[in-house]
Amino acid sequence: MSSLRATLDFLLYDWLKAERLTSHARFADHSRETFDAVLDTCERIAREKYAPFNRLVDTQEPQAVDDGQGGLKVVLPQATHDAHEAYVASGMVSAAQDYDEGGMQLPYTIEAAANGFFATASVSIGSSLLTKGNANLLMVHGTEMQKEVFARNEFAGRFTGTMCLSEPQAGSSLSDITTRATPDGDDFERDPLGARYRLKGNKMWISAGENELAENIIHLVLAKIPGPDGKLIPGTRGISLFIVPKRLVGTDGQLTGERNDVALAGLNHKLGWRGTTNTLLNFGEGKSPVRGSAGAIGYLVGKPHEGLRCMFHMMNEARIGIGMAATALGLAGYYASLDYAKNRPQGRPIGPAGKDAAKPQVRIIEHPDVKRMLLAQKAYGEGALALMLYCALLVDEQKTGTPEDAEEARLLLEVLTPIAKSWPSEFCLEANSLAIQVHGGYGYTRDFPVEQYWRDNRLNMIHEGTHGIQAADLLGRKVVMEGGKGLQLVAGRINRTLESALQRPDLAQHANDLAKALQHVGAATKAAWATGDPQAALANAVPYMQAFGHVVIAWIWLDVLLTVPDRGRTPAQVGRVQAARYFFHYELPKVPAWLKVVETRDPTCADTPEEAF
Template sequence: MAQGLRAAIDFLLYEWLRVQTLATRARYAEHSRETFDAVLDTCERIARDKYAPFNRLVDTEEPRFDGERVILPAATHEAWRAYADSGMLCAAQDYAIGGMQLPYVVEAAGNAFFAAASVSIGAGMLTVGNANLLMAHGTAAQQRAFALPQFAGRFAGTMCLSEPQAGSSLSDIATRAVPDGPGHEDDPLGPRYRLRGHKMWISAGEHELTENIVHLVLAKIPGADGRLPAGVKGISLFIVPKWLVDRDGRPTGQRNDVALVGLNHKCGWRGTPNTLLNFGEGRFPVAGAGVGSGLDGQGAGAIGYRVGAAGDGLRQMFHMMNEARIGVGMAATMLGMAGYLASLDYARTRQQGRRLGPAGKDPAQPPVRIIEHADVKRMLLAQKAYCEGALALELYCARLVDELRTGDAEAAQQAHLLLELLTPIAKSWPSEWCLEANSLAIQVHGGYGYTRDFPVEQYWRDNRLNMIHEGTHGIQAQDLLGRKVLMQGGSALRALRARIDATAGRAGALPEWAQASAVLQQAWQRIEGAAHAAWASGDPTEALANAVPYMQAFGHGVIAWLWLDVACATVGREDPASVGRRQACHYFFRYELPKIDAWLAVVQARDRTCADMPEEAF
């Protein structure tokens, strides 16, 4: 399996995106294709040795809570150690703090191997995202105490946003943060607060993989009247470590008042403990100068250090959320790839049935391998088109992140616009279509695919999470049609169209792709036209009633564009992989892109069939 994945990644990185040219930039001057390859080799090896063999194990041996500790399989501990030792937690960081100064696109490609091998073992994405947020918004002391130990793998990180009553709607969070008595502003680790509240759906919220866990917690600071400010503008961000630390980040041995209430038992993605946490309810009372002694068992609150300005929490958290959304998209993509490659292996060996037509009429003929059946080829080619298309999207977005960080001002501005627009697609499209790919992988296996003796049913279960976490499908669609296509007077959409038109221009000059080029441009005229029609009345309830179908059409339009761009990169090559990429591109244009008309029709018409459905009529 790993071979097919590596080949797909190598082609996209070096032949399509030409990331080796990043070495001409000052930040990456010590890099080259050789150093990038060495990173990919390492990731591939660790994923193969420490992740893949245990993917089923972490599904069957779910995290358990014995009342005191969360128990994870030994394999999870070893995988974490190997991952941390690889340096990947610090891959993109400066040499000065022990990083590799890798481009983000190479980091993302390296991490893809772990997601394909066992998506739920790893908590690396959250840890890196947490530390990156602190590097962007924390003080030097906060970075030293909380970020650097995460890059080193000694601490792990979480993001604590949702609450039982506040999932998608963060404005309704009720976790309360009050200043921790006189002098609370003077703590070397940042303004010190006491937090009380419940946080739900916290991945890796409790475990013993690391010395400490750094929770980044959204909470509200009550006003003078004691009430929590309404809306998202009242949200602040806090560092709440599981174990309190000294100013250098060394755990003091004093537990902070963060307690596991329970584990969520999930359909899939079971290797990662998902938790409900209580902050400041007195399970681990912390004495202090602040309100209440904390020694009466009631709990004075968990100690938290504010990051940045009060009320700025959501904006800061979004720094982490955007990376997380690309990470989710990549995870969905890799689950899809894993299923595709597993079903391809199966189809190449499993014998069943005979060819259609006269040649197959003779039952005395031996059966053929199922890859010889057209419908099995269809299911394989669909998977390839979905998953390698999604991989192109994720790597393209990752490359844009590098442009944002190291491009010139104009290029960085373009990259910013494109990323804003493409992030909801990078999150949503693989979540939907690589899940569909996993279903096809089951189907290729027949009954065997439905058993737990083969890996594909787990990929499918694991992948179902991705349309939910880090912003649901509906949230992504509102972000796309409600904000991103409108932003800066439509300039993000114009930036995307410029890139699409450039691809179409190149493809239009090639006989094999001239028709697809025209089809792509027509499709994008309809996608743009539908957005205008949706907003024609200016009423968001009309415009957004069909935001999800719009996002589906937009996503298919993006993937069609990227496939055409990839196909152009294969011109003149007749090796099997290039032939296969071109065929996948044809598949996407012939079987998939035509689906957008059905989705766009309801957007264009501002169809109110759903919105007008009376509740009592369901």
């Protein structure tokens, strides 16, 4: 934890100048002292309530048992209950909310940094990511009654929340969902909690979809309202969003005692994140009858057929959160393998006459190849952490900056969010693989934590939008939207860093290398769309995202180095310089190879017939 804290302090205060946020009226009551107090509290809770139980929640997975009412419930280890209770008591669920809402009006930048402690300590115990995203969505798109009854009780810790998108037959293809919502009687629009519908369908991969951590679970469910002919509108146009509570609630926020028709159908047993309940939920199957109806009671959020627009408010938050989780796991593996390398004696150095077996063994950190693996982990993990905090700062600028600054932050986030989610998911996973390698055979056993970090991190390339989906979103939409304005803004920020770096002899070569890579990304973007054929352009979207992500991380590292003096450096500063140097020498040269298939619109993958496999 101490290593993470030192890195966070540097990135927040020396690099991002996070104290400047207090010049915004919303954060005027804060100071570095209040920011540090939040970080101190979260670091302590993570150290005491999360880290000691990371292996326990991995081995004692959630269990589905008979609830005594003809259904199933989930049993979790007591450690999970204790951690959740401590997190809620800290006030972090509502930290970013207004004082009037019981929040701290804390900048998202500080909240994101603080949540890094929990993800590093035990990502699968969780830190209410979906509950906060659920409540934040309702605060934007819900009615006043929905905010009062559902969102505020989530912020208070009485309720938890989920997002229910995927279905067994549809996966990530939301246009193919079949869960339907029909008006509940002739007076369905008169319910004070919102237009009342009855939902029937099945949802899959629902994190925290069933638990006893709080009084209630508030599901946000995507479903389609049938047309006058009873048929569902094809595609995404017909999707609406509904609040479907596990237990029914009155307008006073108190439970009515009735169980909604939401049933746990089973648990998904995952490679990692085993401490997080992952469920298949059935809505309206009749196993939890309520008010003698057919279907689970749900309340419309926003307008009919605008569900996806509302849900993306939550999904974008979740994607940044997943990027932070992937980053934290990468750093956890790095810290573990660094400690191992410093203490594990093995082998001898090669001298002019070869190895001298009579000499004592050296610690493996003295071997150049082990240093290579450690530098790669450091470059990936700390580079990703800087990117996540930079994106968090953009969220604050979007919410509290001038109209011009807010619009610029919005466009920058449009382009950077797919990278913020996917780049750490891929390369911090690689960092975890290297952490196992540093441990050698021991890394492949459960005697050391690095194998669990890898398993936990492998999920992050999949959930909240797979790697391929993020890549298609980046190349197919984000870099070309509004005439490429967002891409131009990112390039402008990078060029600003380049101008400063070129003035320093120790950074000039890095700056020149990055300038060439940036120019290459711009040329490849144009070449990909030269024919106007989306299929040809997007066939190599993933290598495009890998290349663009590497350019962004190189920029972030170069910008970080502008805060490091060119002489008289501390050991920590030397470490940052060397990690950045590794990235520029070993990683940035990969960009041309990735972009070659993009700019030539290489058809190899798209044209390979099924029979060839």
